Amino acid sequence: MQARHNLLWHLLLDLPILLLVAAVCILLEVGALPSRRHGFTCNDPALSFPHVGDTFSISLVAAITVIVPFLIIWAVEAMLRQNDEYNMKKSKLYLTAKIAAVIYRDYIYGAVVNLTILEVVKCVVGSPRPTFFDLCEPDKALTCNDSEFVSSYTCKSTKYSRYLQIDSSRSFPSAHASLSVYCGLFLAWYLQRRAFSWHNRSVLLIPLVQTLCLIYAAVCSLSRLTDHRHHWWDVLVGGIMGLLSVFYTVLVLCKNFSQPAVVSTSDISSSDGNNHQSVRRLLSSEPHVVVP
Structure with missing residues (x-):
């Protein structure tokens, strides 16, 4: 009920x-x-880069942000129950999927909060991108004098879609940087708390995955500079927003992943009777079970 x-x-x-x-x-x-458009300074070289596309498209970043974390979380939670003799395989997958779904729910909540703030700030600030002149081709750019600030204009570009023309004035902050930092740091933090142990058969696998997560966050963020899609301060602030979102999600929503620590088979075999019993209770979904 x-x-x-x-x-x-x-x-x-x-x-x-x-x-x-x-x-x-x-x-x-x-x-x-x-949404607000901040305007531009005539002949500003910082806004005169050609549009060459995105190394990481927004659809790719969205797919990584939404899909990859759940798969990793589910795999780790299933790994933690690999020695559970009280559940059948089908039941174990179902139970670990439920545990992963709870963590993933908090992760998605933090991502939605982060993305909502990003979208609102982008539209309130209305900062032009480094490719502004190429994407927008503002009508006042041909008649304004050097260093004159233009606050009202109309985009006349025929090379690019209306969406890209609107997006040409949404440089601050970088959503790519914020989402990639959020996703990469969240997974690295989760793996450290839930999957890493010096007693694992491989002590390098988890650090390798963590490194890949951090590389993704760094490369995706820096690609926004090399693609001339953002100014450096856009990427910096976007990364800071992603970092703050990670702290909020992990410490407030996920309670710092306060589930029991990782237990390996070597820990079980080398522990005494009391520790052995405690480990079995952690691995089992049943009530208190005494293991001789």
């Missing part, structure tokens, strides 16, 4: 709020809702 009551609250309150936030973000992103 309590579960049905909670589900009803989720459907009647939480789901509409989530859909409303998602709708606002989408409408802001596509330009359906008005």
